[in-house]
Amino acid sequence: MNTKIVHLYLQSLLFVLSVVSFPCFCLQTDTLTSNITFRDSDTIISGRRVFKLGFFSPENTTNRYLGVFYNVSEETVVWVANRARPLSDSSGTVTFSRNGNLVLTNGRNETLWSTNVTGTSPRNTSAQIQDNGNLVLRDTSTGSIIWESFAYPSDVFLPTMRITDNIYTGHKVGLSAWTNGSDPEPGSFTSGLVALNIPQTFIWNNGRPHWRSGPWNGMILTGVPDMYSPYLASSSLWNDSEGTFYFTPHEIKFLKKLTLNSTGNLVQTMWNDQQRDWDITWFAVGNKCDIYGTCGPFGSCNVRDSPICSCIRGFEPVNREEWESGNWTSGCARRRQLQCSISNITSGNRDGFLRLPFTKVPDFAEQFQSRQPDVCRTRCLSNCSCLAYAHDSGIGCMSWSGPLVDFQRFDGVGIDLFIRLESSELDNHSDRLFVIIIPVVVGFAAISIFIFIAWCWNKRKGKRFGDIKVFEAEHVISLDSSAIVLKDEKEKVKVKELPLFTFKTLSNATDKFHENNLLGRGGFGLVYKGYLAKGKVIAVKRLSAASGQGNEEFMNEVVVISKLQHRNLVRLIGCCVEGEEKILIYEYMPNKSLDVCLFDPDHPSQKILDWKKRFNIIESIGRGLLYLHKDSRLKIIHRDLKPSNVLLDEDWNPKISDFGMARIFGGNEDFGNTSRVVGTYGYMAPEYSMEGRFSEKSDVYSFGVLMLEIISGKKNTHYYNHELSLSLLGWAWNCGTKKMEFSNDRPAVQTVLSMLSLEIMDLPRPEQPVFAEKWNRSHVETRTTQRSSQTGYPYSNDLTVTVLDGR
Numbered sequence: 190m191n192t193k194i195v196h197l198y199l200q201s202l203l204f205v206l207s208v209v210s211f212p213c214f215c216l217q218t219d220t221l222t223s224n225i226t227f228r229d230s231d232t233i234i235s236g237r238r239v240f241k242l243g244f245f246s247p248e249n250t251t252n253r254y255l256g257v258f259y260n261v262s263e264e265t266v267v268w269v270a271n272r273a274r275p276l277s278d279s280s281g282t283v284t285f286s287r288n289g290n291l292v293l294t295n296g297r298n299e300t301l302w303s304t305n306v307t308g309t310s311p312r313n314t315s316a317q318i319q320d321n322g323n324l325v326l327r328d329t330s331t332g333s334i335i336w337e338s339f340a341y342p343s344d345v346f347l348p349t350m351r352i353t354d355n356i357y358t359g360h361k362v363g364l365s366a367w368t369n370g371s372d373p374e375p376g377s378f379t380s381g382l383v384a385l386n387i388p389q390t391f392i393w394n395n396g397r398p399h400w401r402s403g404p405w406n407g408m409i410l411t412g413v414p415d416m417y418s419p420y421l422a423s424s425s426l427w428n429d430s431e432g433t434f435y436f437t438p439h440e441i442k443f444l445k446k447l448t449l450n451s452t453g454n455l456v457q458t459m460w461n462d463q464q465r466d467w468d469i470t471w472f473a474v475g476n477k478c479d480i481y482g483t484c485g486p487f488g489s490c491n492v493r494d495s496p497i498c499s500c501i502r503g504f505e506p507v508n509r510e511e512w513e514s515g516n517w518t519s520g521c522a523r524r525r526q527l528q529c530s531i532s533n534i535t536s537g538n539r540d541g542f543l544r545l546p547f548t549k550v551p552d553f554a555e556q557f558q559s560r561q562p563d564v565c566r567t568r569c570l571s572n573c574s575c576l577a578y579a580h581d582s583g584i585g586c587m588s589w590s591g592p593l594v595d596f597q598r599f600d601g602v603g604i605d606l607f608i609r610l611e612s613s614e615l616d617n618h619s620d621r622l623f624v625i626i627i628p629v630v631v632g633f634a635a636i637s638i639f640i641f642i643a644w645c646w647n648k649r650k651g652k653r654f655g656d657i658k659v660f661e662a663e664h665v666i667s668l669d670s671s672a673i674v675l676k677d678e679k680e681k682v683k684v685k686e687l688p689l690f691t692f693k694t695l696s697n698a699t700d701k702f703h704e705n706n707l708l709g710r711g712g713f714g715l716v717y718k719g720y721l722a723k724g725k726v727i728a729v730k731r732l733s734a735a736s737g738q739g740n741e742e743f744m745n746e747v748v749v750i751s752k753l754q755h756r757n758l759v760r761l762i763g764c765c766v767e768g769e770e771k772i773l774i775y776e777y778m779p780n781k782s783l784d785v786c787l788f789d790p791d792h793p794s795q796k797i798l799d800w801k802k803r804f805n806i807i808e809s810i811g812r813g814l815l816y817l818h819k820d821s822r823l824k825i826i827h828r829d830l831k832p833s834n835v836l837l838d839e840d841w842n843p844k845i846s847d848f849g850m851a852r853i854f855g856g857n858e859d860f861g862n863t864s865r866v867v868g869t870y871g872y873m874a875p876e877y878s879m880e881g882r883f884s885e886k887s888d889v890y891s892f893g894v895l896m897l898e899i900i901s902g903k904k905n906t907h908y909y910n911h912e913l914s915l916s917l918l919g920w921a922w923n924c925g926t927k928k929m930e931f932s933n934d935r936p937a938v939q940t941v942l943s944m945l946s947l948e949i950m951d952l953p954r955p956e957q958p959v960f961a962e963k964w965n966r967s968h969v970e971t972r973t974t975q976r977s978s979q980t981g982y983p984y985s986n987d988l989t990v991t992v993l994d995g996r
């Protein structure tokens with residue numbers, strides 16, 4: 190074990206021992222048995238002294254309640270037994286009834302509360318307060334739990350607690366807020382899970398939706414922007430065979446809770462031991478857009494706009510006067526009827542889709558599983574009741590057939606929503622925003638393409654410009670929904686020459702881009718297998734023309750990859766630009782990409798990929814990366830290293846591909862800053878995803894995750910171990926192996942390669958990755974200064990949170 194951790198453990202142990210020897214008015218136990226009479230002044234305290242059970246009075250009242258509260262902060266009550274029936278004095282007593290129930294009675298021997306487990310036969314039971322805050326009632330003869338307070342939550346959601354919904358019976362376990370700060374009686378706000386269709390969590394006000402989390406995609410609640418940070422996604426959802434779905438936050442080492450407060454906000458807090466108070470780390474309702482349905486049906490809410498509500502393009506206010514006065518509840522209506530509803534002609538189907546990027550998708554989504562966004566589009570177009578669709582890799586296709594309510598636009602995170610509109614609405618850019626943006630974007634795109642075509646043209650005519658040509662490309666706002674994007678950056682890039690293919694050649698090579706030749710999807714388009722006349726096999730990446738996306742990435746890829754020559758980088762054979770078509774031609778990789786081989790349980794490579802091959806793959810990716818970082822003339826940061834971007838040739842040699850997001854550095858630059866964070870959730874280094882700072886170390890982070898995935902055959906973002914931790918990274922940390930936290934601690938690629946080849950035998954001790962803590966600048970700074978002085982436990986300045994154990 191890490192010596193620092195041992196040190197910390199001993200410290201906390203000494204601390205606990207000193208506490209134990211203190212005189213205390215509490216019963217020295219965590220368990221109530223039938224021979225103990227538990228009165229108002231008594232408490233029992235959990236084994237590691239985290240939670241207590243006892244009587245308390247809320248602020249501004251003398252009423253007494255039986256409840257569970259933190260040992261560190263007795264005002265912080267997490268569970269109340271007699272919520273609606275307070276004791277008016279301190280005569281309360283907790284006893285066991287003959288049939289084993291825990292019963293709270295007052296001085297007049299009236300039962301105010303009981304665990305109320307049915308069964309009349311005499312039974313001996315005991316009640317224990319556990320370190321997670323759960324009060325459990327056990328049958329002493331069998332040891333089985335017959336009742337637990339976690340099944341009857343009050344207003345606080347604790348790690349390891351479950352909120353549930355049964356999709357057949359509708360039985361829900363959720364939170365209910367206090368009436369007000371001095372009255373624990375259930376108030377008007379409740380919160381819970383709705384598992385039918387795509388699971389979401391809600392806050393209700395008297396049963397009406399007040400806030401909605403957006404659909405759960407297997408990793409995060411997609412309508413909660415803060416969750417897109419990998420470091421806050423720390424919950425999981427699963428179901429049993431009876432149709433009950435469970436949503437639970439993972440256990441963490443810090444005191445953390447989620448409270449539904451009496452004004453209907455879910456507030457997440459963490460205990461700050463220095464301030465002796467709770468720090469708010471997140472809350473659900475942050476602005477008016479977060480309140481359910483603020484803008485009415487077909488309204489769109491954007492908190493940065495003024496007014497916040499607008500009608501989705503192609504729609505207009507139902508009641509203009511009301512709308513303009515700021516009452517948006519009646520929402521918007523379609524300006525022009527859909528062609529679909531007028532006639533049946535499929536050939537002349539003139540409906541199209543408007544893409545709205547970065548959204549919290551509307552409520553009432555219907556789901557069908559499909560990995561292909563194009564399938565969602567086709568399905569939606571072919572059904573007249575389908576008004577909108579969206580695709581998320583964790584959910585599949587979502588479609589909407591009713592009014593679109595509770596729709597919100599975010600900044601840089603969220604799902605792309607495609608709204609069905611009559612074609613004329615799509616052509617006529619009545620939206621003022623588009624009037625400005627489109628010419629700008631189109632202008633840049635046109636200029637870039639023009640230069641490119643001119644260059645290709647010159648090439649075709651055999652005129653050569655020496656061997657270098659200068660491009661200037663401006664960013665275009667684009668990218669898929671899994672990436673986080675903003676605009677910025679202007680860069681000057683140089684391109685060597687590339688063979689140019691005609692569209693016709695490629696169309697012939699791929700049998701008119703036939704489905705049978707489809708290899709998969711790259712970042713911005715489909716990839717086909719093709720055969721050139723001489724029998725040479727190629728991979729053809731056709732950038733989706735319709736989306737209008739990826740101009741910049743296309744240019745970038747051409748620029749970056751045309752300069753590179755390395756056996757572990759995929760080779761670009763040529764390109765094609767004709768009209769709308771932008772196509773890249775690569776060498777063909779018969780063994781597809783690493784993700785297929787690693788994560789597809791049915792793939793034969795599960796057996797072929799023995800340890801030796803896996804090691805070779807790791808090492809070779811490392812070499813390719815080293816070439817990018819150090820050995821090529823330029824320093825190149827890939828920024829999107831992940832299994833699907835590693836291709837395998839016939840001998841299972843890996844080749845890094847997809848340079849659409851790569852960044853080139855001049856000779857002496859070491860790191861960059863960007864407000865435009867691109868990459869893939871699960872592989873992005875914390876300092877990059879949170880602060881936009883990237884360097885070769887961000888690639889090393891991705892490489893580390895990739896390495897773990899290759900070793901374990903499990904996907905980082907889809908790996909769940911409910912007992913231990915939230916991700917593969919967490920699991921690896923628990924195995925005590927890898928080191929991948931702060932960029933300073935991360936080795937460079939050449940060091941990794943030396944470690945792999947056993948040139949470096951003395952591996953430094955790993956530091957623990959931050960899983961659930963909110964990432965902020967102070968962590969980096971504290972860490973950096975701590976490192977330079979090399980004293981004490983690296984977290985000592987941050988250790989303001991209470992550590993529950995010394996594992």
Ligand SMILES: *[C@@H]1O[C@H](CO)[C@@H](O)[C@H](O)[C@H]1NC(C)=O
Pocket residue numbers: 222224225
């Ligand atoms: C109460 O009973 C338990 C066993 O049921 C026993 O271990 C314990 O010592 C008893 N406590 C007291 C105070 O008599």
Ligand SMILES: *[C@@H]1O[C@H](CO)[C@@H](O)[C@H](O)[C@H]1NC(C)=O
Pocket residue numbers: 205208211237238239260261
């Ligand atoms: C638990 O509470 C007691 C008294 O309230 C206090 O003396 C002790 O320090 C607390 N223990 C821990 C581990 O916080």
Ligand SMILES: *[C@@H]1O[C@H](CO)[C@@H](O)[C@H](O)[C@H]1NC(C)=O
Pocket residue numbers: 298
């Ligand atoms: C309280 O009532 C129960 C039955 O309701 C009875 O068995 C018990 O003896 C009473 N206790 C006192 C102290 O009166």
Ligand SMILES: *[C@@H]1O[C@H](CO)[C@@H](O)[C@H](O)[C@H]1NC(C)=O
Pocket residue numbers: 300301302303305
């Ligand atoms: C116990 O449960 C029954 C039904 O299951 C209910 O009628 C009764 O009110 C409950 N008693 C208490 C004290 O909660």
Ligand SMILES: *[C@@H]1O[C@H](CO)[C@@H](O)[C@H](O)[C@H]1NC(C)=O
Pocket residue numbers: 311312313330
């Ligand atoms: C409960 O415990 C008492 C004494 O410990 C014992 O006499 C009695 O038989 C037990 N009852 C049951 C139902 O186990």
Ligand SMILES: *[C@@H]1O[C@H](CO)[C@@H](O)[C@H](O)[C@H]1NC(C)=O
Pocket residue numbers: 249368369370371372
């Ligand atoms: C809290 O609610 C109770 C009853 O619902 C009411 O009597 C009391 O005045 C309220 N207290 C405050 C501080 O609002």
Ligand SMILES: *[C@@H]1O[C@H](CO)[C@@H](O)[C@H](O)[C@H]1NC(C)=O
Pocket residue numbers: 248249369370371
């Ligand atoms: C208690 O009363 C004080 C003074 O009236 C007030 O400021 C405070 O908000 C009250 N606390 C609660 C929880 O209602």
Ligand SMILES: *[C@@H]1O[C@H](CO)[C@@H](O)[C@H](O)[C@H]1NC(C)=O
Pocket residue numbers: 356428429430432
């Ligand atoms: C619950 O999960 C199982 C797999 O554990 C799955 O087969 C089943 O379809 C799920 N039930 C529902 C209602 O989704």
Ligand SMILES: *[C@@H]1O[C@H](CO)[C@@H](O)[C@H](O)[C@H]1NC(C)=O
Pocket residue numbers: 450451452453454456469472
């Ligand atoms: C509930 O939480 C929100 C957000 O932190 C806060 O603004 C509000 O005052 C809280 N309400 C109460 C009653 O504490």
Ligand SMILES: *[C@@H]1O[C@H](CO)[C@@H](O)[C@H](O)[C@H]1NC(C)=O
Pocket residue numbers: 511516517518519
């Ligand atoms: C907003 O408009 C709706 C529907 O016309 C009406 O019922 C509601 O009272 C209005 N709300 C306000 C605050 O004026």
Ligand SMILES: *[C@@H]1O[C@H](CO)[C@@H](O)[C@H](O)[C@H]1NC(C)=O
Pocket residue numbers: 530531532533
């Ligand atoms: C559309 O076609 C279906 C069958 O093809 C037919 O039943 C329906 O009446 C048609 N609707 C209209 C509006 O023409």
Ligand SMILES: *[C@@H]1O[C@H](CO)[C@@H](O)[C@H](O)[C@H]1NC(C)=O
Pocket residue numbers: 555572573574575590
């Ligand atoms: C069209 O969509 C509606 C609503 O989702 C669904 O009820 C209906 O079955 C679909 N029709 C077809 C032909 O798929």
